[in-house]
Amino acid sequence: MPVPPNPQCDRFKSGRDVRAPSVFILVTHLLGVGHLARMCALARGLAANRHRVTLVSGGRPAPLIGKDGFDFVQLPSVHCVGVHFRTLLAEDGTPIGDEARQARIDRTLAALEASDPDVVVTETYPFGRRQLAAEFLMLLEAARRQTRPVAVLSSIRDILNPPAKSSRAAEAEEILAQFYDGVLVHGDSLVTPLSASWPASKALEKVLTYTGYIADTAQGPITPIPSDDILVSGGGSAASLPLYHAAIGAAEMLDRPHPWRILVGHGVAAGDFEALATKAGPKVTVERARPDFPALLAGAALSVSQAGYNTMIDLGRAGVPAVVVPFEQGKEAEQRLRAERFHALGLAGIVSEAELTPERLATEVTATLDRPRAAVAFPGIEGVANSMKAIEAAALRADAEAAAWAQLETALAARGEIRLWWRDDDAIAATPALDRLLDLARRHDVPLALAVIPAGATPGLAERLASEPLVDVLVHGYSHANHAPDGRKKQELGYRPLPEMRAELQQGLTRLQGLFGPRCLPVLVPPWNRIDPALVKILPACGFRGLSVSADGPGEAWEALAVANIRFDPIDWKNDGGLIDRLTLLRQFTQVLEAGEPLGILTHHLVHDAWIWAFLDRLLEKLKQHANLRFMRAAELFV
Known part of the structure; x- marks a missing residue:
């Protein structure tokens, strides 16, 4: 989505023409020359519209493809024979060695440094070219280290070769979430959606831009050479x-x-x-x-x-x-x-x-x-023009996000002690998603409050958490069952007799204390952050000493309870899940710093996609850099 110019961005301060960002393209064709031809057509179109373009090619030289109007860098070439894509051959037909691979990386990074781009485009990767992953990853890391914001886009054709293993698609999404700002699909979604050839998740679909087909129209209309051939x-x-x-x-x-x-x-x-x-x-x-x-x-x-x-x-x-x-x-x-x-x-x-x-x-x-020749309308071939618009928007977007991160850094540095805490909901068992959550907390040395559903909690979860000293367990309702009538927001702790709900909560607290021992705190986290106010009044009689809901939860009858609510949730629940727009999230986080302390961060590890994990990783990394910021344990909060 295009972002209005921000006069605080470095690109505006330097006087750079934001309508024509500098573009760096990396492409390697292995069999035919189609990949290179497509990227050269894009490069010529960009150059014709005042963009400074550097195209780095890692495939064999292709003399018939026009390279006028932009900087062209030829790497030591590689190619394949037949469909043996795992075996990369040098120009002399011998397998490429480590020295040649390093020479390709060095020349690519030198070209990146010389071009000083606003936008980096990688053709096919990370959807393919896994055998060249090292040089693509080195480029991505270098782009992220640039002093100015650099947007990164993947460029793919209309149809991909389906991954041989489902894990390949997941790997591609992890790389996209970590390094990329979007994916340009050079096709028409009405003719061939990406999902026709690639297992596109809902999260991936959100970052796709269908540009239409890229055609080499730089020479204008085609004048046929009549023949009967x-x-x-x-x-x-x-x-x-x-x-x-x-x-x-x-x-x-x-x-x-x-x-x-x-x-x-x-x-x-x-x-x-x-x-x-x-x-x-x-x-x-x-x-x-x-x-x-x-x-x-x-x-x-x-x-x-x-x-x-x-x-x-x-x-x-x-x-x-x-x-x-x-x-x-x-x-x-x-x-x-x-x-x-x-x-x-x-x-x-x-x-x-x-x-x-x-x-x-x-x-x-x-x-x-x-067969009688029928007039057939060909799908749109505005791929170059639409790609250019997407590239320009990505450059502006990168500036806006960089400015938002900078504003957050300023807000963090300007305050005195900042207290935060982290709550994750819906745990029931030891799963790969839980392992990833715990690994994230451990790497950043951040304590975690895990809201566990009593009715579904397993002994395996207790065994898994036994080796995690920074994890406290909270009581997440009883069974996470919705009892709200049709047309009302989901709620477990409401719309039922108080004795029934009281009995469930006492049973749930007893069960979790039996599983987790003193690690389980007598703190209630209502499912969906909703609870009947009348039930709040009797929570101390049920054995609870604390309550945590959302920032706009009920405020009455809390005097006998320790209360710590959450104010920041990165998941876009209103739009079928996934990560809320990053720019919106950064602005929200900066705003909630002023909303009172401690600031609660809420996550749901079982529904995280690669983009949510990547954002949390980066946010925690930034937060931990501030000496005036302290993550608190739930055991400390709910005293």
Whole structure:
């Protein structure tokens, strides 16, 4: 979401033009050149609009891709053969070594330092390129250390190859939450939402910006080169060799007047190229890929190709009848998914890679040529313009968040002693989420009050907490059951006879004291922070000595109880969970510092996503840096 300019931000003080932030892009293509072509198109669009752009490429040089208008840095290149993505090869075909990897990192970091960017864009990572994670992470860490705010965005195509393991998606979200400000999806959510190819959580969906498709429109409208050709293309890698061979065979079978032209990518070895040229009959011309490919395509009778991102956009823009053979080796699913989506729009026929033969290809080509050509509206190709808007908004947003952190730091430093405490609700068992919560508290040396649901509490939870000396246990109602009538806010401690609720609370307190011993404090935390005021009056008679609700909880009849409420909750309960907008949270925290002490922070470890964990980690890190701030134990508060 765009943020209004803040005159206190460093970028405004320095006189930098905030409408044209400097952009740093890191991309590594491993097979074809589609990833690089897409990022170069974005870089040219940014540069044409007064943005200073540095693009760092880690794949093999691609001479046909325009690099005018921006700074281009070539790293020691890597590539893959076939679908063996784990094996990265140097230019000479040998596996890349540690020295070359370090040289790539050094050159990337030097380019970052020289470009002094406002926005860093990583192409594909962290959704892919795991084998290059070290250099991406070094870049992200360096960007975070810059003296000025730097926004970080991930750039991905419309369809990703689905992760082989569910843990891969979780790992990607952890990295996104820790380092990134958003994700640019270069596609149309109505055509292909990211969830069609990637397990997108609700939290991830919140940080996605669909830009539309990126097309290379810098040269203006395409002027077709009229021909009657069947034009065969396969991107920049040798992965298209089976398609080329099938096309040569299909050309010999068809009794059609159309000549065939096969454009072979520059990533195909010279020997393979010569073999194709030798095999081709009189109806087939074999030549290297040409820079005027879009014009050739627009004037062709039919296109035969794979289903890569850029190819499908070229097909849609040209409006030419098409047959696509999606690349599917090694369980690759991205091109198949895209082909099916575009086939549903009426933009292409499909021949699967598994059934690719000259005969099958010839049949599909014949059917497509004979099919009446229908006018089909291609999805939006405003990807460059919309990406630029998102990049500009991210730069402003980074400034605003930096200013909000600075304002919080000022407010903390300006006050005398600040007392805080941390309450986490809904614990019942030892879980991975609880382990993460306890690890967070331990790393920051912060005491924690754990509100445990008595009816569901397990002996395993007691065993887990036995080794956590900074954790106190509070009584979280009884069973966390809602007894409110329809139309009312959820509430367990209300809408029932007082004797019934009193008996439950006494039973719950007794059970937790039996499980946790003196670690369990006689302090009640009502579920949903709501409690019948009449029940508050009899809590001391039930054995309770303390009560904790929200800041706006009932205020009467508390004289006999020690009270410490919570005032800060980072979870966006009103909008289906997840983290509240970070800028809003920082402003809220700064405001509640003035609302009275001790300041209670509330969390719910069982529903935290990666973004909530990341925010809490950073907040605790900042808070612990202030000597005038003290986190208090619940045992100290509820005396």
